[in-house]
Amino acid sequence: MxxxxxxxxxxxxxxxxxxxxxxxxxxxxxxxxxxxxxxxxxxxxxxxxxxxxxxxxxxxxxxxxxxxxxxxxxxxxxxxxxxxxxxxxxxxxxxxxxxxxxxxxxxxxxxxxxxxxxxxxxxxxxxxxxxxxxxxxxxxxxxxxxxxxxxxxxxxxxxxxxxxxxxxxxxxxxxxxxxxxxxxxxxxxxxxxxxxxxxxxxxxxxxxxxxxxxxxxxGDYAAVIEKLRPGAGQPGEIVDLAGRVLGTHRGVIHYTIGQRKGLGIGGLGDPVYVVKLDPETRRVVVGPKSALSTRTIPVREINWLGDEPLTARPEWPVLARVRSTRAPREAIIRPLSATEAEVELLAPEDGVSSGQACVFYAPEGTRVLGGGWIWKG
Structure with a gap:
């Protein structure tokens, strides 16, 4: 008190x-x-x-x-x-x-x-x-x-x-x-x-x-990017996981991981989702929803707020949130350094994207233990 x-x-x-x-x-x-x-x-x-x-x-x-x-x-x-x-x-x-x-x-x-x-x-x-x-x-x-x-x-x-x-x-x-x-x-x-x-x-x-x-x-992200980086919206190919060309797009900046609508490639039967963005080749890669499932997430630039240092234990059971709109889910943090770790989700999440944050919570209660940035290792 x-x-x-x-x-x-x-x-x-x-x-x-x-x-x-x-x-x-x-x-x-x-x-x-x-x-x-x-x-x-x-x-x-x-x-x-x-x-x-x-x-x-x-x-x-x-x-x-x-x-x-x-x-x-x-x-x-x-x-x-x-x-x-x-x-x-x-x-x-x-x-x-x-x-x-x-x-x-x-x-x-x-x-x-x-x-x-x-x-x-x-x-x-x-x-x-x-x-x-x-x-x-x-x-x-x-x-x-x-x-x-x-x-x-x-x-x-x-x-x-x-x-x-x-x-x-x-x-x-x-x-x-x-x-x-x-x-x-x-x-x-x-x-x-x-x-x-x-x-x-x-x-x-x-x-x-x-x-x-x-x-x-x-909420028009693409328009802002075009203004900040002229020429950023160059068109390219939409391909499946095997590299087959399914159509064309108007710029990688118009797409996000997990997107389903607005792809302009109907008639494929089962729904497809954006599973990868490749700016170097200007390709948008699509695939089935199962291709979006992720269990292991590399996280860096970690800010740790626990009472012990992050590296004090080989594993930390936590609840992890990978998007602001999603509820925290059970996970395990395996530290690689004071600021990097591998996060294993006990149940897979769809649409985990590089550039988003992964925020850690205590398994019980409401305490925030910190978080870091998701990246592609």
């Missing part, structure tokens, strides 16, 4: 003497975090990141950190009476997130830029800025929980499984976790968050949730 001298953020100070930088996207979640902490008497400073072209952002709906979202974050700060700053991170975001996203797609992978944004921008540069502002901690609107364990702060899934964002935050380090706070992680539903927004009279109380990656309008 927390010592009575600690405030609600687990710090040994009165709220008025505790400065909290709140990462504000302009959406309802981070706005509620800022409002609640201000209401509790904390010294709140709101910070919003401009991550990409401001003019283009104004024309886009439903994405975080866009021009109208910066405006909304400012309105919330004015309504609640705390300072708000906008930081231009456009160059950092392009170099740390967008460029890798484009290159990964060109290499036939299926990247998750939101994870890289958390890892390389929000929980790195923004966190450093929070320290420069003499903040005692940084709070975000992510749906995930930070709990104190025997060895220090632990990362846990959100109380609401439908809102849980642990898949996107696996790369949070122990040092970062010591400084971060997630005030919404314990809420049972998004309805509670919106009720709090209405209670505080926030101008974003009814604002819709963002759905797309912030720099990918309407």
């Amino acid at each position: 927390l010592d009575a001298t600690l405030n609600s953020l687990g710090l040994p100070k009165a709220p008025a003497q505790t400065r909290v930088v709140v990462a504000m996207s302009g959406g309802v979640d981070s706005s509620v975090v800022a409002a609640v902490l201000k209401d509790q008497g904390y010294d709140v400073v709101g910070v919003t990141l401009q991550l990409y072209d401001h003019g283009a952002a104004l024309a886009k709906k439903g994405a975080c950190c866009a021009g109208r979202d910066i405006h909304d974050a400012r309105r919330v700060a004015e309504a609640m009476g705390f300072p708000h700053y906008v930081l231009d991170y456009e160059n950092t975001f392009r170099e740390a997130v967008i460029d890798e996203f484009a290159d990964a797609y060109l290499a036939g992978a299926t990247p998750v830029p939101c994870i890289r944004c958390n890892e390389r921008v929000k929980f790195k540069d923004l966190l450093a800025t929070a320290r420069d502002l003499d903040a005692d901690c940084m709070a975000t609107g992510h749906y995930i929980q930070r709990k104190m364990g025997a060895a220090g702060p632990e990362l846990h899934m959100a109380a609401d499984p439908g809102r849980d964002q642990s898949y996107f935050l696996f790369s949070t380090t122990a040092e970062q976790l010591d400084y971060l706070r997630f005030p919404l992680g314990h809420l049972a539903s998004k309805a509670e968050t919106r009720a709090l927004a209405a209670r505080y009279g926030l101008p974003v109380a009814d604002k819709p949730d963002s759905q797309d990656i912030c720099f990918v309008p309407n």
